[in-house]
Amino acid sequence: MKRISSSAPCASRGALAVAVAALALAGCANYSGISSDKQLTAPESLESTQSLPAQGGQWPSFDWATQFGDPQLPQLIDEALAGSPSIAQAQARIGKASSYIESSRSSLYPKVTGQYSWTRELYSANALFPPPYGGTWYSENNALVSATWELDLWGKNRARLNMAVSQEKSAEADMQQARVTLAASVARTYNQLALLYALRDVAQREIANRDNVGRITNGRVTAGLDTNVERRTAEGNIATSQSNLTELDGQITTVRYQLGALLGKGPDRGLQIAKPVVNPQIVISLPDNVPADLVSRRPDIVAARWQVEAATQNVKEAKAEFFPDINLAAAFGFDAFGWSKFLTASSRQIQAGPAIHLPIFDAGYLRSQLKGRYADFDLDIANYNQTLINALNDVATQVAAIRSLDRQMGDAERALDAATHAYDLAVIRYKAGLSPQLQVLSADENRLANEQTVTNLKMRRRDLQIGLIKALGGGFDATGTNFAIDGSGQTQAANAAPAK
Incomplete structure (x- = not known):
């Protein structure tokens, strides 16, 4: 019998359960x-x-x-x-x-930020990275554009504006x-x-x-x-x-x-x-x-x-x-050693997902x-x-x-x-x-x-x-x-x- 994977439906049900639990815990x-x-x-x-x-x-x-x-x-x-x-x-x-x-x-409104960093580092030959990385100088380039948005479902920010x-x-x-x-x-x-x-x-x-x-x-x-x-x-x-x-x-x-x-x-x-x-x-x-x-x-x-x-x-x-506060966050950028592969598809980094803040217990x-x-x-x-x-x-x-x-x-x-x-x-x-x-x-x-x-x-x-x-x-x-x-x-x- 062929086995059908149910990981996707389980993930959806899990996300829903987390949302319901969040509202209940609030x-x-x-x-x-x-x-x-x-x-x-x-x-x-x-x-x-x-x-x-x-x-x-x-x-x-x-x-x-x-x-x-x-x-x-x-x-x-x-x-x-x-x-x-x-x-x-x-x-x-x-x-x-x-x-x-x-x-x-x-x-x-959503907020968008951008950052870039360049690091020149000599890696130890006797530590985490073996040769040819260990004992060699390498440059790391990191560029990232991030966006966040607080949904303000309960009108907190609108009340602050008013x-x-x-x-x-x-x-x-x-x-x-x-x-x-x-x-x-x-x-x-x-x-x-x-x-x-x-x-x-x-x-x-x-x-x-x-x-x-x-x-x-x-x-x-x-x-x-x-x-x-x-x-x-x-x-x-x-x-x-x-x-x-x-x-x-x-x-x-x-x-x-x-x-x-x-x-x-x-x-x-x-x-x-x-x-x-x-x-x-x-x-x-x-x-x-x-x-x-x-x-x-x-x-x-x-x-x-x-x-x-x-x-x-x-x-x-x-x-x-x-x-609960619900914030949406996403980021896209590139991260690579050196310059040759910095802006290539294989150096992409992508992040996305919600963040929920729950006031469960705050001692009054x-x-x-x-x-x-x-x-x-x-x-x-x-x-x-x-x-x-x-x-x-x-x-x-x-x-x-x-x-x-x-x-x-x-x-x-x-x-x-x-x-x-x-x-x-x-x-x-x-x-x-x-x-x-x-x-x-x-x-x-x-x-x-x-x-x-x-x-x-x-x-x-x-x-x-x-x-x-x-x-x-x-x-x-x-x-x-x-x-x-x-x-x-x-x-x-x-x-x-x-x-x-």
Whole structure:
């Protein structure tokens, strides 16, 4: 009877058995019981209709600084954005994140390498190789081209790539947040400079008023109606006002230096800034749907959301580690002694075959790694939720402060009007000899305090307006851009992970 060889079918069955065994053995290391129940907070779940009523207003645009009517302000902001080291740092972080994308993407494709070696060797006559090889010099040529490809059946490398993309988006949103923060800082510092100049104008007017009172006092002393006590008091008040003016000049110089630093320049740049132009207050109405739309208008919220997405992909990658890695490898080349037969068919060397990595027993390493990834995921979820809460609180706080200040402004202006009339009457009566100097000084102090209060309130309102613009995103809008992301408020970590 003729015997039929069954080696080929046996080999096929053996390969299949190895594959089945590999999948079965992979079950020895599993992630059962490791999960997260954390969820993104939905904006509409945070009650804010009373604090943030819909007013039909517009969201800030990128050129919001122009509405303050001072052409120097938007120019300073543009200069700061162009030369700030903080923006350069943010751009460098984006570049670093982009490099991670390129390295992660490369793992999805086959890799091909080539190598060549030439060895000149004298073989021992008393060792492994007998004559004529032993005791003779020989050259060995070896050339090999190799190719490897990780199949990524479980999506580990794709998850790593998606994580890198999410981190780049987060870095880009962080840069936008840095731009918004810097623009607002320049505007608020510039507003502080405007306030100091306004207070300086008040101080100059006060010096003029006290000079006038001093002249009246000198006339009354000459007429014998006042004494040197009143004269010295008037002179002391003038000196005090001049001292206040000098102090304001010092503060103005300091703020100029601060502006120079914000522009990314030296302190001398701040000295070149012209006196700010104080214009009437602008009115900012809240747009509709603030909570829902704020998630795409605030760069810090967008950055936090992309961090959650990166953490989601990080979890997917860690789960894929529990499954076998399958790599295909192949190589072709030539290996021969000497040169005569180096590139001939008989010198060929060919290698091909799969390689399987099995996570059978790792003493809990993969499970601990996955727990760490879920902890990072929970942390990023909590950070997003806190960022959203802080953003709504920021807007509500600015709005409440503006409302309160508007009520104060009316009272303060009425108080200033009354104090000014009282001062004018006191000066008239003092000049006519109907009241003492003390009454004039008291009325003057009251009028000065009220004028300073009104000036501070006006500039404080401008500062709050800038703060509200910043709280509303400073003109940023992720809608319809590459920053956009699903804002449903539901985490996709569990669904995106490999099936158990």
